[in-house]
Amino acid sequence: FLSNITHDDLLLQGTTGNPKAAVLSHHNFVNNIIAYDYRADLTTDMVLCVPLPFFHVYGLSVTLGRPLVPGLRAVVPSPSYDVAAILKAIQEQRCTDMSGSPTMFVDIIKSPLLQHYDVSSLRRAEAGGNVVTPSVRKLIREKLNIPVRVGYGTTELTTAATVVCEDDPELKQLHTVGRALPLLEIKIADPMTGREQPVDTPGEVWARGHNVFLGYYNDEQKTRECITEAGWYKTGDVGVMDGDGYVTIVSRLKDLVIRGGENIFPFEVEEVLNTHPAIHESLVIGVPDDRMGEELCAWIVLKDGLSVTDEELRDHCQGKLTRFKIPRYFIYDKNVPRTPIGKAQKAKMRPLAAQRLGLTK
Incomplete structure (x- = not known):
């Protein structure tokens, strides 16, 4: 089976709201993980705790992609979300990293069970899938005593398009989602004209590169609406970019x-x-x-x-x-x-x- 896979074989991902299938290729997934590895320095000694669902692009990429591409070990704590199972997995498997949504980290930190488990093996947290506020980032750092990596992306961008890591400046770590991954382009555009906005001016986040999906399955009109002729994907997110290329997500256009x-x-x-x-x-x-x-x-x-x-x-x-x-x-x-x-x-x-x-x- 594996010998017959080509870089254009498809993976279909559902999204929230009106059902639509975003067509992603193995080329999208493999190269996006490699690009993330360049920026985040994934190593084979990492033991990654992943309580994320497989049907979400974030969970799929972290749980299946990272063990296969850079070769680290992923631990799935339980069939469904369970704080006790997460803490048990971290303690017994000596997990070094955890990937999760901000809600998951808050639940763990505020759980009375935390004091009964040894989570000292954790070296860093990776949060995404939703807005990670400065207060949540501070909470994770203070209560778990580990740095926080925050990524930004969408299903259509094969998970991550930007990331901010522990070697970035302090204020950038607290308030931004970082800079574009290697070989990707991010720009802040006027949603009406497509023209690039000045530094620190809100606009729609557009992305271009190997991570952009192939289109919506059987929906050419929807695909043309969100991918320009030049290959830019219109995310529907409102953001700003500073003079150093760091992006802050402000809102959804529809919100x-x-x-x-x-x-x-x-x-x-x-x-x-x-x-x-x-x-x-x-x-x-x-x-x-x-x-x-x-x-x-x-x-x-x-x-x-x-x-x-x-x-x-x-x-x-x-x-x-x-x-x-x-x-x-x-x-x-x-x-x-x-x-x-x-x-x-x-x-x-x-x-x-x-x-x-x-x-x-």
Whole structure:
């Protein structure tokens, strides 16, 4: 079987939202792992704990790709996500690295089981699959006493397109997703014109290189919409690039809230709310409004045993955000619609929030 595989054999990956199959080749996967290896220095003595699901491109690449290409060892703790199994695997297999979503790392650190296991073999954490906030990066470093690598990518980009590592400057480690992997190109483009944006100016993240998928299966129109004639893949993510080439992801284009003609990136508001001592996580979405078109709603997940009022949160935002960026509505609920790797599903949250607030017609 292996002798018959060519670099164009296909792997089909499902994505969240409306079902579509992103066609990826062995060439995509193998070369993307090699490019990541150049940047992240994967070594054969690494023992990688991987609690990620195989059906997600991140889990597939880490669990199957890295053992086959650079030759390191991957440990799958359990058939499904289980914090106790992860801790047991790290202790018994002496795992040196762990790849996971930010939610997984937070769950492990906050679990009372952590104190009963020896995780001193861990040398680094690799977080991705969702936005990894500076507060989560600090939490991992402080509680597990290991550096954090953060990558950025999509299924269509065969997992990683950028990565920030422990040898990068401190502020870059905390606030960015790093620079493009070797032999890949990243640019920040005006989504309307495709022109490259100036340094530190928000725009859509475009990528080009060997990691760009071949297209959507049986959907030429959708493929043409997101891959330009010059080979650039339009990610749908909003980001900025600094003068050193480091990228910061700001939001999704589809999550952009337009209130009275003003563009508001939810991530900017979430960063401020997340600094409140009572908040575990905040998720900002747009809800319908007859006058403004959209209003801001903050879905708040509180820390255990703590509480806060709407007015206290508005006061917290004063002076840190422009007035029109302060949420009008707040919902307090730990039950957030999520994907299997813990990413909040804002497309599902918006109608739920509108219904709760009595804004549906």
